[in-house]
Structures are given as structure tokens and as C-alpha cells.
Amino acid sequence: MNTKRWTYRQTLTPNQQAQADTLAASINVNPFLGRLLVQRGITTFEAAKAFFRPSIEHLHDPFLMKDMDKAVSRLLRAFENQEKIIIYGDYDVDGATSVAVFYGFLKKHYPSIEYYIPDRYIEGYGVSSQGIDYAEANGFSLIVTLDCGIKSADKVADAKSRGIDFIICDHHRPDTNLPPAVAILDPKQEDCAYPYKELTGCGVGFKLLQALCQQGFADEDELMDQLDLLVVSIAADIVHITGENRILAAYGIKKLNERKRVGLNALIEIAGFKNDLDVTNVVFGLAPRINAAGRIAHAKEAVRLLLCNDKDEAEAFAQEINKHNSDRRTFDTSITDEALNMIREDAWMVSANSTVLYKEDWHKGVVGIVASRCIEHFHRPTIILTNSHGKAAGSARSVPGFDVYEAIEACADLLEQFGGHTFAAGLSLAVDNVPAFRMRFDEIVKNRISPEQLTPLVDIDMDLELNAINAKFYNILKQMAPFGPENMTPVFASHDVRLSGTPTIMKEKHLKIEVFQPSPQGAVKFTAIGFGMADLYPKLITGKPFSIAYTIEENTFRDKTTLQLYLKDIRFE
Template identity: 60%
Template sequence: MIAQPTISSKRWIAKPFPNSVEQQGAIETLTNSLGVSPFLAALLVQRGIQTYEEARTFFRPEIEHLHNPFEMKDMERAIMRLQMAMLPERQEKILIYGDYDVDGTTSVALVYGFLKNYHSAIDYYIPDRYKEGYGISQQGIRWAADNGFSLIIALDCGIKSVERVAEAKELGVDFIICDHHRPGSELPDAAAVLDPKRDDCQYPYKELSGCGVGFKLLQAFCLQKEIPLEQLYPYLDLVAVSIASDIVPLTGENRVMAYYGLKHLNATPRTGLKALIKIAGFSRELDITNLVFGLGPRINAAGRIQHAKAAVQLLLAASEEEADEFAMAINKHNNSRREFDSSMTEQALAMIRDSDALTHAKSTVLYDATWHKGVIGIVASRCIEHFHRPTIILTQSNDKVAGSARSVPGFDVYEAIEECADLLEQFGGHTFAAGMTMSVTNIDAFRQKFEEVVARTIKEEHLMPLIDIDLPLDFSEISDKLFRIVKQMGPFGPYNLQPTFMTEEVYLVSEPIIMKEKHLKINVRQGDTAFRKSGQTLTAIGFGFAHLADQLRPGQPFSICYQVEQNHYNGNTTLQLMLKDVKV
């Protein structure tokens, strides 16, 4: 671990340098076979890439690297039931049912959009966030039964809907469940339950998004029906949006699907996403970050503010006029969402600061009956930015209390919530995010028990923001070639993060510049200019770092951690450093 800060309160954790004999041999092999510097070879070895073949697979993912979908438990049963519904003599009505977030709406657009080419008796259903809540709802099942649907394909939900699936069966409605959340102790009695996280599922990759599981269903459908997979691959743009927005690991199959999904998004995006890209103001090649912060929140805003069906309509839009209309409406919802987000976050932070107990707690659990249910997850994340600890934001939802939880790296918030299950009516989620429902009378007891669980299980280092440093980097190594190769290591996301470098003994070349009263711009050189006059000067940008301007002085050395980016301005492209943190 690097020395404690005098400016920053974040932990800088340097990843181990690949120093073993085997790793050193791999660095030499990659240096020679790829024609890269030993530094870049070390960066690859640090990520587990040791041979030319592994590097080729990493830098050039192939669609053929996707696993056989029939390795997933219940896939044969799912395809058999789907094909039965499509038989000419049966022509069953199929309902595509999905959650109201980005993963759910992209899943519905994917499966409905593809299957309607092969079956006309098909429709889709998105539950109302406020009237029906998360997952399979009684209202949705009744609507399906009343309208003659005999098969529901549930996407991004359903793995814990044991009672609802049983109720549907009594009404003559079968389920194929495509989920990626952790199952409970009992699986629903469905025609098929597709979830790679099932204990009895031997599928090689466990971290698919809900949309990813839906894609595997369609992949199996194509293989069974001998439909060319090339007809399915253009739908990977939707899968890429779900992978980015649901913050699943960008490894294995997710990385392959995100890689090709981004290719489709940047070359021939579907009409709805093209309209969203335009209204978000993106003019250059999209990456995962653009999806996370640009497209995802806008798609999510439809369900947060009104009804998520509008998001599916946008994603399925056939004409540009229709797509532009939906995109404009969704963008307005996103602006409203930002207003709710800002005011609620201010209230939540004030509640913490005004309470000595909350300020010094290991967790945050806040409740306000007036808060907008569609934004509580975002507010939880905002609170973590200020108070780095597991956070749950609760609000009134009909006659119950609904909550959204977010965690910090290294702490499993789902397991902590599971220990409080006796106080909850419903809960679900995964390591870093979860949702729950409880009675109003249980709020205080839940807050107390959750704090006890977190205080007992969390480590002190989890309560301090963490920055992983890949490698120390000398400014002499920073070049256009380094940037190009690092960029090819994408798409970046969890478990394949964009490399973060650290450089010590950095000095100011000129006075710091404050931009828009919030951001910092500095020109820096490594080593005292009196001794290293030939070293290159680089511009570094720190968003939200304006407060450091008075603490950095000419002649005073400091350390920076950063990512190498390109700056496009007035037709010129230059390299710049995006600061992650600064330490004197």
C-alpha cells in the first residue's frame, strides 16, 4: 500500500507487479511477439494474459467464443415449450414480460423484437413501478390470463416468484423464466428456469445480465430452428446497453457481447438508440462509459418518472420520426429525474450530517415517505459518494415501504440484507445492489439490525474509497501508441477496468487553472524541471478537484493517479491525463 495521503482520504492500492520467473518470461514473450514495450507487456500479464494466443483472444474477441446455450440448465425445456407454443395447430399467445429498468426493457425489446418475426401472436408487458412493484405481479398475471396468453417469458425477474408462478399455473399460464439474480431456497414451478446462478446449473459463465440470458434463449432458438445466427447478432446493441447499465462484470461472454454490441451501436445503431444517441449529444465513438452515463439513465428515466413501456417503444421504433418523438419525451423524463435526484440527495445528506448517530454509523438507512420511488437507488449511490458505506434509501410505496440498496467495493450488501429477511416482505438483488419491501412498522428495527450486521461484518478498509493502481508509469512511456493499445483493452467495466496509473515526483509547470469553479487543470512534468529539462509536459484534468488548487505549489512534489485519455479541441487531438486522485 502507498503512503497515507495529506490531501486525499482515498486508499491507493497498487496491484502486484508480475515479478515471478514465469511472469517475467511471459513479459518477454509478449514484448517480442506483439511488438510492444515491456511496460505494456507487464500490464497484460498483470491481467492474466501470458501468451500470444491469449492476447489475440483478448484484443480481438470472436463471436464464436460464445458458449453453447444448451449448456444452461433447462434450456432444452425452454426451447421445447417455446416451439410448442409456436406450432401452427396451437398458435399460443406469448407474453414477453420484463422489469422496468434498463436491463428489463432492453431484454423485452430484444426477445419481443426478434420473436415477432417468427410468431404473430405475441405481445409484451412492463409492470408499473409504482402500482405493481418489482418482479412478477398479480396484476400482470391476471392481465395475461384475461387476454388469452398461455405462455409468459419473464426477463430479468421471476427467479423468486414462486407464489406468482403457482398462481399463473392455476390460471393456465406457463412461465419460461430468464433471470440472472440469485435464486432463493425454492425455484418457481415453471416450464423452464434459466438462470446461470442456479446451484445446479453448470453453465460456464455465471455473470450474464438479464438481457444476456434472453440472448442465450434466442441463440438456442436459432440453433434449434436452423436460423442463421447472423440475423440475431445485430440485437447485440441492446445487450451491450444492458451489460453497461446493469454493471455486470465485463469479462468472458459479457465482454464478447459488449464488444460486438458496441460495434453495431457505432456503425449501424437501431433507430431508437440512434435517436437517443443524438439527443444525448454524443458525436464520437461510443464506449461503455457513454452507455452507463448517457443512454442508460435516459432509458431508465421512462420507468422512474412515468411508465417504462415508453422505453421499449423507443427501442422498437421503426421510423426516425417515431424514435425522435419517444427520445424527446424520455429526455424530458430524464431532466425531471435529475431534479428529483438533486433535491432528494440534498435532503438525505442533511439527514446524515444532522445526526451524530448517522454520521458515525457503519451503514446508512434513511426513510422519507415523500421521496420519489424511482430515484431512491440513484440517491443511495450519491450518498455513498459522500459517506462511503453500504446505503439503503426507503420511501412510501402504496401501503408499504420500498427500499433500494447500494454497496461499496468488497462488501456484499445482499448477504447483509438476507440476514434481516425476518423484517422484510420481499427482497432481491446481488452483491452491489438490491431492492426490498417492508412494513412501515419495521423501519426502525430494520435500520438497527442492518447496522448491527454491517458493523459486525464490514472491514475498516471497505469504508474508505479505494483506487486500484495498475502500474507506476513514467511520463516517458506515455505516447500515442500506449493510448491506442490501452484503448484496445476495452470495453472497460467491472473486472476489466480501464488501467489507472500512478506517477510520483510530479511538479507544476505553471499555475493551476480552475474551470467552471469546480474543476482543476494543471500542466505537470515528472521530476524537478531543474534536473529533468527534457521530460515531456502533460496536461492533467481533475473533475471536482478545484479545492486542490491552493494546495499545489510550484517546486513542491506530489503524486498523481490517472487514466490516459485523448482531448479533442479545435480539430486537434492531444493526450491528457484524467486525474483520479492527488497526494502530496
């Protein structure tokens, strides 16, 4: 029985198919690409031009965001009065890049600023009492938060009573009880008219800097030099790569590949990247290393690296962060193994609709990664908890289509704190409440999740004939990047596929095959790679036709570049 569920993103109506054919003709691409564009809401020549050629000119006016005028006014007053300002960020990649962008840009024009990132283990997420104490003791009168603050109403109220103002730049869902800040910039506020809701924390901070530039504070072209850092936040935070994020990401990838930032270059080199980077490289190569600083040591190290201008110093920082990342991998592997064994050894957990695990000595810095790893084996909403200052604290991850934040919110009476997004959240609760929370959470998941959501999904854009794949087809496909949520790398399915030659097993678990489809015009052969699919070898060598779901990538070997298929699944009819 096949363990994965194949679903097609959209079947075009006759009217949409006509649009696809017209569009394909007008931009001179094959009909498959026309269908692919219409599926993604691109139906006209003008829309296709905007999609394939993202332009900074299409960014929204920052002053459309609620409280932007108040935020700009307060900052300009601070500059005029020579006030001391703290740039306060979260300790993850979005937070570190936010601080590097905001502090790095402002510092060139205004000297009386510092940055502050809370210690993950001592202070925890959000605005901390220690941070406010530091601001008061050192004469800071304004704090600008980045990627945090929307959930810190009590801390902001405390700071206000001490004469310290807050500007909050956040992108997480707000509570009904908002902090008493001078300005709250968060497009997810219900009464915020800003047209694009999916900015990262770094993106919201960027919009504030853009608004400052429009008021004459600095040249906006200079601000665009920060887009190499902004794309790292977009990639790492797994936000939608549509609309404004897509424009920022497209320009950011170009900036990143110009390799002008010393700190990022050191990370790129130590990650082993030789060619141009894309969003996937950032997600899997750069983001974990930046994150490792905050998970294993202190996120200030990551900010120092991102702001570094000395090549030797940057290389030393990168080496240190790379070591943290190696340590993180060790923790990740051992804790994942332990977590999976805990599930397998408990009959109730094996048959549950969710996973909630607690162990007091797990490393807090990797629980989110472990939750994602568990979902690869048990495809269901997962929460991994460990002891942090006497509380059970940890991270939640979800499966496509299920809102884990809302499920956690339904258990609010059992929790101390929680926050996050549809697919990822953080929470803390009394250790004694973990068993009750596990049962309540599982009951909520059971009542809200569909059986289909508990089955791993292969989301397919369309059926494709292998003979339709050629260099021109792939070159157009490449121009649909940057890829990410809501603009994912296209996945195709081909049927009645045959083997050419004998499959190869690589490293005892991966599969390499050569495939073709019979065709009167002659069949084109492609190499296909299936990671973790070695167990399918016996079925493949029976010689029976099969179907494949795959993405198309370039593969360069010994200076020769060819198109290769990366298998998502193989289905035997």
C-alpha cells in the first residue's frame, strides 16, 4: 500500500484552460507552462511580466501600515533629542537578521544606539525584565523591538512606568491585550489596512526604515543594500513567497549572490557553496548556522558575524558558529532517536492523533527541529517539550492544512505562555500540567484534523510528458523562482514510466534510476534520484510500468550540466 497521498493542486476549468493557452501563446512558452501560471493566479501578459520581473517599484507604501506615522515621528524625535535607543531582537534567524538590518543601517546615521538580544535560556522569548532593567540602568529611553514584543504587554507596561517608550515591529498574531507601546507595527492586526500580511519580523523593520528614508532620513537606495539579509529572514521563517515577500526575496537573492557582505560570505564559504545560492540553499545551508549561535551559545554572535567587516574576524566567527551547528546536529540526532523510541514503545502514542513528548534534560535549542523530524516518521501535529527554569517549554510543528496555533490556543487555560503561526508555535506550561495538556491537545486534534491530513502529502501541479522537458522548459521554470510557500517548486507527475537499465542503490538507502516514457516520436531518458527510496528496488526490477512524482533540477558533474529528476514518490499501479 502506498503511504503517500497524491493530490493535484487545481484542475483548470474550460475558461481557465483557454486563458492558459492564450497566455502561453502570448509569452511564447509551451502549454504546460501556461497551465502552471494560471494555476498560480497569473492569467494575463501584464501579470506574467510582473511575476517574471519583480520590481522594487511594486513595494507598498510603508505608511499604509497602522501606526507607521507614529513610529516614524517617535524615532525622528529621538534622533533630534539625541536619545539613547535599543534595537531589541529575537534570538532566531529572523530576529538576528532583523537586528543586523535595523541596527546596521541606523548606526551609519545615528550613533546613540545599541542592540540587545535576550538569552534563549535565561531570559526566554520576547521582551525580558532583564532587558528593561538594562535599558533603565544605562539611560535608554526608547526600545524598538524586532520579531517580538506583540505578546509582551506586561513588560512594555513596566517599561512605560519607568519612562521607557516602545516601538514594536512584529509579525506574530496579536492578542486582544495589546502592549501600551507608542506604535505597534504588525500587519496581522485586524484593523491594520496594510495590503500584505505575510512579512517577516525583519520585513516589518525594513518597512519602518523605508518610511524613515521617505521622510528624508537617508537614501532609499542605500537601504536596498540590506536585502541580502532580508532574504535570509524570508527563507528561514518559511513565510509566503508571494507579493511583497517575493519582490524582496528576488532582489535579496541577487544581492546575496553579489557576495558583498563579509560575514555572510564567510558563512557561505564554510557551508561549501560554490555556485549562486537560491532560497533552498539559504534554508538548509545558512539559516541553521545562524540559528545555531542562538541555540547552542548566544545569538549575539550571529549578529556580530552578520555585521562584521573584517574578513579574518568573519572567518573566525563563521568557524565558531559552524562548530555550534555541528554540536546542534549531534543534539538533534540523539534527541530525535530518543523521541521516536518513546513513541514506538507506547501503544497509546503510536495510535494517537498527535505527539506531545516531555523530557527534562533535552536541549531546548533543538526541540523545534526534533518536532519536525518526528513528523517525518509520524505525520501528525507534534510538540516537543523540555525543562526550562522549572517549566515545560518547547516547540510545536504541524502538518499541511492543520492550524497548530489554534489547537494550542484551545488549551490556553493549561498554559503559561504561547505564541506563533499556523504551522509552528512555542509554548510553556507547568510540568505537572503536561499529562493533562497531552490528552486535551490530542482530543482537540482528533476533533479538528481530517484523516487525509494525517497522511503524508505529495502536492502535484500537473501531469507532464517526459518528452516536454527540455532546456527551454527548464529555463522558464527557473524564472518562476524564488520558490517557497504559496509559490512552491513545481511538482510534476508522469505515468506509464519505464526503467532503462538496472537501478543503482547509493549509500544503502538512496535510489538512482534512468527512466523514459514510450513515445512514437522517440523517448527521452532522464536520470532520477530518490532519496531514502532504496526499499523500492525489488518492485522496480519486476519491469512493470510505474508513475513518478518529481521536481526538475540541474545537475553539474565534471563541468557537464544536465537536467535531472528528483523523486517525491513512486507509485506502482
